[in-house]
Amino acid sequence: MANKETKGYEKIVSLFEPGTFVELGAHLRRRDANGDAGEYDAVICGYGAINSKLTFAFVQDMSRTSGALDDIGAEKIRRLYEQAINNGAPVVGVFDSAGASVYDGTAALAAYGKVMKCVSDASGVVPQIAYITGVCSGVSAMIAAMFDITVTVDGVSELYVNTGCELDIPAVATSDEADGAAKVRALVDILPQNNKSVADVAPLDDPARACNISGLSGLDLVAAIADGGSVTQLYANDADGVVTALCHIGGRLAGVVATDAKVDGGRITSAGAKQAARLVKFCDSFNIPVVTLVDSLGVAEGDDEELATAGARLGALYLKATTAKVTAITGKAFGASFLLLGSRALGADLAIAVNGAQMGAMTPDRAVAFVWNDKITADKSRAEVEAEWTEKYASAEAAAANGDIDDIVAPEELRARICSALYMLSAKADTTPAKKHLSMPL
Numbered sequence: 001m002a003n004k005e006t007k008g009y010e011k012i013v014s015l016f017e018p019g020t021f022v023e024l025g026a027h028l029r030r031r032d033a034n035g036d037a038g039e040y041d042a043v044i045c046g047y048g049a050i051n052s053k054l055t056f057a058f059v060q061d062m063s064r065t066s067g068a069l070d071d072i073g074a075e076k077i078r079r080l081y082e083q084a085i086n087n088g089a090p091v092v093g094v095f096d097s098a099g100a101s102v103y104d105g106t107a108a109l110a111a112y113g114k115v116m117k118c119v120s121d122a123s124g125v126v127p128q129i130a131y132i133t134g135v136c137s138g139v140s141a142m143i144a145a146m147f148d149i150t151v152t153v154d155g156v157s158e159l160y161v162n163t164g165c166e167l168d169i170p171a172v173a174t175s176d177e178a179d180g181a182a183k184v185r186a187l188v189d190i191l192p193q194n195n196k197s198v199a200d201v202a203p204l205d206d207p208a209r210a211c212n213i214s215g216l217s218g219l220d221l222v223a224a225i226a227d228g229g230s231v232t233q234l235y236a237n238d239a240d241g242v243v244t245a246l247c248h249i250g251g252r253l254a255g256v257v258a259t260d261a262k263v264d265g266g267r268i269t270s271a272g273a274k275q276a277a278r279l280v281k282f283c284d285s286f287n288i289p290v291v292t293l294v295d296s297l298g299v300a301e302g303d304d305e306e307l308a309t310a311g312a313r314l315g316a317l318y319l320k321a322t323t324a325k326v327t328a329i330t331g332k333a334f335g336a337s338f339l340l341l342g343s344r345a346l347g348a349d350l351a352i353a354v355n356g357a358q359m360g361a362m363t364p365d366r367a368v369a370f371v372w373n374d375k376i377t378a379d380k381s382r383a384e385v386e387a388e389w390t391e392k393y394a395s396a397e398a399a400a401a402n403g404d405i406d407d408i409v410a411p412e413e414l415r416a417r418i419c420s421a422l423y424m425l426s427a428k429a430d431t432t433p434a435k436k437h438l439s440m441p442l
Contacts, residue, residue, distance in 0.1 A: 006044075006061050007062060008059045009044055009061070011094050011133060011177075011181075012044055012058075012094060015092060015094075015181055015184060015185065016048030016049060016050060017050065017051075020048035020049040021046055021047075021048040022048060024045045024079065025041075025079060028072050028075065041073065042060060042061050042068055042070075042073055042097075043058060043069065043073030043077060044058065044059050045058040045077060045079070045080040046058075046080075047080075047083070050185050050188045051185065051189040053089070053090075054087060054193070055089055055090050055091075055188050056081075056089055056090070056091045056092070057091065057092040057093070058076070058077050058080055058091075058094065059093075060073075060094065062096045062097060062134055068097060069108065069112060069115065070111050071111045071114075073111065074111035074115050075114075077118060078114055081121070084122065085121070085122055085126060088194035088196065089193055090126050090129065090193065091126060091128045092129045092130075092188070093128065093129070093130050093144070095133070096132075096135065096136070097134070097135060097136070097137075109139070112139040112140070115143055116139070116142070116143050119143055119147065123146065124195060124286075126193070126194045127148050127188075127194075127286065128146075128148050129147060129149050129184055129187055130147035130149070130151065131150075131151045131181075131184050132144060132150065132157040132158075132171075133156060133157065133177060134156065134157070134158065135158045137158065137159075138161060138162075141159055141160060141161050149172060149187060149234065151171065151172045151180050151183050152172070153173075153175075153177055153179075153180045154173055154174065157171075171235065172233075173236065186232060187232065190230075190253065191246070191286070192253070194286075195285060198287075199253040199288075200248075200251050200252050201248055201253075203227060203248075203251035204227035204248055204251065207415075207416060207420075208419070209415060210412040210415070210416070211224045211412060211415040212411075213330060213411050213414060214411065217258065217261040217262060217266065218258055218259070218260030218261070218262060218263075219231070219233060219260070221258055221293055221330060222245050222256050222258050224415070225249060225291075225415050225418060226245075226256075227249060227250065227251065230248040231245050231246075231247040232245060232246045234246065240260065240263045241260055241267060241268065241269055242259055242260065242269075242272035243256070243257075244256070244258075244275055244278075249418055249419055250418075250422060252289060252422040252426065254283075254288060254290070254291045255279050255280070255283035255288050255291070256290075257276045257279055257280070257290065257291075257292045258294075258295075259272075259293070260295075261296065261297075261331055261332070264300060265296065265298075266294075266296035266297060266332075267298055267300040268296060268299045268300060268307070268337055268341075269299075269300045269303065269307065270303050270306040270307040270309075270310040270311075273307065273310035273311050273313070273314045273340070274310050274314075276314055277310070280314070280321055281317050281321075283321070287323050289323055289324035290321065290324070290326070290342065291326050291327075291422075292326070292327040292341050292348075293327075294328070294330065294333045294338070294341045295330050296332060296333060296334070296337035297332055297334055297337070297363060298335035298336060298363070299335060299336045318341075318342055318347060318348075319347050321347065323428070324349055324421075324422065324428050325347060325348045325349050326348065326349060326351075326421045326422065326425070327342035327343065327348045327352070328351075328354070328414060328417075328418065329352070329359055329405065330353075330354050331354075331358075332358045332359065333357070333358070333359040334362055334363050334394075335361065335362055335363075338360070344405065349421070349425055349428065350406055350421045350424075351404070351406055352405060352407045353396040353400075353407075353408050354408070354410070354414060355409070355410055355411065357408075358390055358396070359395075359399050359405075360393055360398075364387075364389045364390045365382075367389055367393070367394070368382065368385050368389050372385055372389060375388075
């Protein structure tokens with residue numbers, strides 16, 4: 001069996017509950033030029049329990065041929081994925097390798113291709129978490145980018161395709177390897193085992209609990225709505241104006257997209273749209289409800305072409321998603337932010353707004369300047385005209401009268417209404433017509 005003194009073995013064992021790790025393919029080992037097998041292999045595979053959940057994992061062992069992947073390692077990983085899919089259990093990939101051995105030539109590339117196929121076949125079937133504990137470069141970086149969630153370690157993880165070009169993959173950043181392993185375990189714990197299971201728990205606090213959301217947006221708002229202590233933020237460093245997280249709300253696991261009005265009025269950037277789209281797609285793959293909390297003045301300026309493409313993809317994913325979708329406008333929702341962030345028009349099962357929320361094609365000040373400037377007189381100030389516009393065209397009441405939102409609720413009742421909606425939608429069926437793929441510009 002594998003040498004238990006190696007760093008790679010220690011890494012994989014540290015993921016699991018003590019005494020539960022079982023190695024797979026321990027006698028499959030890379031051979032040298034003389035045909036002799038080494039004492040242990042550069043790829044270690046196995047399974048064990050994480051919070052009593054069956055989980056499979058593989059690790060590239062940097063202390064053995066620099067973690068280089070060859071056909072033997074690829075075959076071990078293929079067998080591991082076969083077991084993971086057959087048993088409906090998540091996979092954790094621990095990446096730490098200097099890359100393929102140049103002496104292996106095209107055989108090394110073929111080995112990476114086999115692993116890429118495994119990851120692709122499992123995508124949307126079982127959750128996959130990439131844990132970067134060292135160098136992850138070239139094709140390895142591309143493979144890691146295919147995983148659902150990537151966990152990195154500050155000052156340790158190196159993620160790039162070409163030397164000197166850091167790969168921009170939305171990641172969960174951690175402070176050290178102990179923190180990284182703990183985050184991996186937390187993610188396995190909160191996620192469903194596979195696309196046919198659920199990860200709901202008994203409510204961690206009262207579903208009808210009143211919540212004070214005054215002045216809150218972004219992560220603070222998510223924490224107020226969620227069951228206490230259940231929030232796991234994803235991609236924290238990628239787009240400041242958009243927060244994405246997993247949490248339990250009344251015991252139901254949900255993915256949450258929330259704009260942060262403290263950052264440029266919550267305006268959507270291309271990075272924010274990509275981050276939200278990634279979460280919506282992931283949640284839809286595993287039938288995790290999506291809760292969208294909107295407080296945004298619209299879209300950012302300055303990256304029109306990229307933002308148009310990212311916004312189109314976000315809207316398409318909301319439309320295509322068949323999982324439960326609940327949207328709440330908690331402050332403002334103007335322009336494209338009203339439409340793209342889980343609107344009724346894009347398939348939300350329930351769209352609500354809190355008292356005093358404002359929404360419309362453009363902000364009242366711009367709308368007045370554009371079409372109502374003549375109403376400003378010596379007897380009626382601009383502020384009075386803007387208030388009139390807001391009441392008539394940009395209020396929650398106006399949107400509800402048009403059927404664009406379903407109800408208006410008191411702020412303190414927002415958590416209770418979202419809990420109720422998630423319970424109501426818990427048995428939502430997938431009724432989307434069959435379609436091979438999206439047809440849209442990349």
